Amino acid sequence: xxxxxxxxxxxxxxxxxxxxxxxxxxxxxxxxxxxxxxxxxxxxxxxxxxxxxxxxxxxxxxxxxxxxxxxxxxxxxxxxxxxxxxxxxxxxxxxxxxxxxxxxxxxxxxxxxxxxxxxxxxxxxxxxxxxxxxxxxxxxxxxxxxxxxxxxxxxxxxxxxxxxxxxxxxxxxxxxxxxxxxxxxxxxxxxxxxxxxxxxxxxxxxxxxxxxxxxxxxxxxxxxxxxxxxxxxxxxxxxxxxxxxxxxxxxxxxxxxxxxxxxxxxxxxxxxxxxxxxxxxxxxxxxxxxxxxxxxxxxxxxxxxxxxxxxxxxxxxxxxxxxxxxxxxxxxxxxxxxxxxxxxxxxxxxxxxxxxxxxxxxxxxxxxxxxxxxxxxxxxxxxxxxxxxxxxxxxxxxxxxxxxxxxxxxxxxxxxxxxxxxxxxxxxxxxxxxxxxx
Numbered sequence: 001x002x003x004x005x006x007x008x009x010x011x012x013x014x015x016x017x018x019x020x021x022x023x024x025x026x027x028x029x030x031x032x033x034x035x036x037x038x039x040x041x042x043x044x045x046x047x048x049x050x051x052x053x054x055x056x057x058x059x060x061x062x063x064x065x066x067x068x069x070x071x072x073x074x075x076x077x078x079x080x081x082x083x084x085x086x087x088x089x090x091x092x093x094x095x096x097x098x099x100x101x102x103x104x105x106x107x108x109x110x111x112x113x114x115x116x117x118x119x120x121x122x123x124x125x126x127x128x129x130x131x132x133x134x135x136x137x138x139x140x141x142x143x144x145x146x147x148x149x150x151x152x153x154x155x156x157x158x159x160x161x162x163x164x165x166x167x168x169x170x171x172x173x174x175x176x177x178x179x180x181x182x183x184x185x186x187x188x189x190x191x192x193x194x195x196x197x198x199x200x201x202x203x204x205x206x207x208x209x210x211x212x213x214x215x216x217x218x219x220x221x222x223x224x225x226x227x228x229x230x231x232x233x234x235x236x237x238x239x240x241x242x243x244x245x246x247x248x249x250x251x252x253x254x255x256x257x258x259x260x261x262x263x264x265x266x267x268x269x270x271x272x273x274x275x276x277x278x279x280x281x282x283x284x285x286x287x288x289x290x291x292x293x294x295x296x297x298x299x300x301x302x303x304x305x306x307x308x309x310x311x312x313x314x315x316x317x318x319x320x321x322x323x324x325x326x327x328x329x330x331x332x333x334x335x336x337x338x339x340x341x342x343x344x345x346x347x348x349x350x351x352x353x354x355x356x357x358x359x360x361x362x363x364x365x366x367x368x369x370x371x372x373x374x375x376x377x378x379x380x381x382x383x384x385x386x387x388x389x390x391x392x393x394x395x396x397x398x399x400x401x402x403x404x405x406x407x408x409x410x411x412x413x414x415x416x417x418x419x420x421x422x423x424x425x426x427x428x429x430x431x432x433x434x435x436x437x438x
Contacts (some may be wrong), residue, residue, distance in 0.1 A: 003053055006298055007042040008251075008305035009397050016053040019077070019164060020348040025421050027210050030421035035160040040100055042308040044270025044425035045111075045396030047158045051315025051423060056106050062086055063152035063167065068170040071129055076106030076165040083172075088284075092172040093230070096124045101289050106165040107188060112157035112342070114352040116288075118205035122347030123356050124170075125156035131168035140166065145350065155416045157350030158393065161418045161427060172398075177233035178284040180206070182226055186273045190326070191250070194319045197343055199228040206287075207296065212266040213326055213339040213364065214259065221326055223341075231281050247295030252336040255302035255367040262335035291338075304368040307397060309380050310355075312344060312360055313389030318360040321387040323379055325362055330416035332376040337362040354415050355392045374398060381427055393426060401437070 001016035016036060022024040025033060030052030038057060039046060047053075058079035066072075070092055072083065080094065081101040086092060098113040107113075112125045121127075130144035133151060143356065153398075155162045184202060187193055193209050200207040204227035210366035211223040291297055299307060313321045329336060340363040344356045366373055381391055381403045391399050405411060415431055 006040050014053045019054040019056040019140040020058040025136035026420040033166050034424050039103035042395040045427040047120040067096050073169045076166045078105050082132040088178045095121045095127050095173045110160045112351045115357045116208040119201045119345035123349045125349045125351045127171045129169040132166045133163040135163040153352045157354040161422050163419050177229040177232045180282045181231040182228050182282045184278045185225040188222050203227045209341045211339040212265050213336040214263045225428050244295035248299040251299040256300045257367045259335040262404040301367045307366045308395045309364050310392035310395050311384040312359050313387040314359045320349045324383050328379050334366045338365045401430045
């Protein structure tokens with residue numbers, strides 16, 4: 001089995017054991033353990049190269065479903081795609097979904113994933129009712145908002161460091177249909193987004209903007225604002241799909257994602273929508289998971305992989321900070337294939353170390369060019385920290401310990417409750433470095 005992260009930045013053989021075969025976590029293992037979902041984290045929060053991974057993908061059974069409450073009980077290795085296949089014919093849908101359906105439930109909890117409707121529904125953790133957690137020091141225990149509530153909070157967004165989730169109960173919501181009535185606004189500069197986002201957030205369940213990061217001059221920050229609501233329609237079956245129909249079969253010797261290809265792609269993508277506003281019905285897979293249509297698309301970035309940088313920063317200075325971040329990427333000569341901008345709402349996560357918080361969030365993808373890319377990412381971090389924001393640790397592979405502490409000043413609360421047998425490369429180079437400094 002592959003234990004790569006989605007960024008594919010450090011390709012190497014890794015040791016893993018089947019989580020279904022684990023009865024007790026051995027706390028004496030040198031290097032420790034770490035739960036592994038489906039490898040959709042971009043950085044090293046899903047790696048423990050000094051130890052062993054618990055591969056949860058065999059924990060793939062849906063156990064029970066209550067149509068009265070919408071509560072679905074499943075094992076931690078169940079993919080979101082499996083839940084969609086089960087829920088859609090029954091008239092239900094996950095209240096929060098990230099940009100890929102190929103994440104495990106355990107991974108969605110550990111990363112407290114968010115979607116296009118944070119302003120309405122919050123994060124995935126808001127919809128977790130309970131889970132069972134296996135620890136090296138406590139055995140298997142039940143966690144919810146009343147029972148073992150401290151571990152419940154620490155596990156949501158806890159990057160797999162509090163124990164191995166074996167199964168969980170998550171709440172689904174009824175929808176009139178899975179497909180989306182999409183309202184599109186094509187805006188010609190970044191000001192167009194900031195002039196319109198409030199009405200889109202107010203009027204639609206989902207709202208997200210794609211930004212042409214390569215546009216300059218009077219078209220700087222142009223893009224598409226996509227609002228969406230579940231459309232009334234016949235509930236349709238969603239056949240299980242564990243793999244995309246099309247796939248990148250191998251890694252090219254060089255990155256195919258560069259400034260030239262990105263300018264051409266962005267211009268085409270921008271002009272595929274007519275000027276002004278438009279409305280049309282869109283299949284749910286196309287709206288929520290457009291990149292899932294191409295399997296292993298991360299291979300297009302070449303043998304050195306890709307970095308994703310996601311930040312959140314206060315709404316008060318959101319326009320200025322967004323402009324600074326986009327200008328910084330251009331000044332460093334890097335093209336972002338996927339540049340996404342949206343606003344997080346004020347709904348608080350139950351998680352101790354959750355990334356989403358009120359403000360704007362900008363996501364950028366960069367082909368890894370070594371030191372020049374690292375200098376760019378450091379510069380982006382500085383802008384975010386100066387704005388009073390935070391950098392997403394679930395998608396990071398290189399942030400400094402100081403940036404992590406600035407983003408999550410309560411990180412010691414997680415360290416105090418971390419399972420002593422569990423460790424990740426991310427935690428080792430950030431929190432453990434801070435511990436040494438103390």
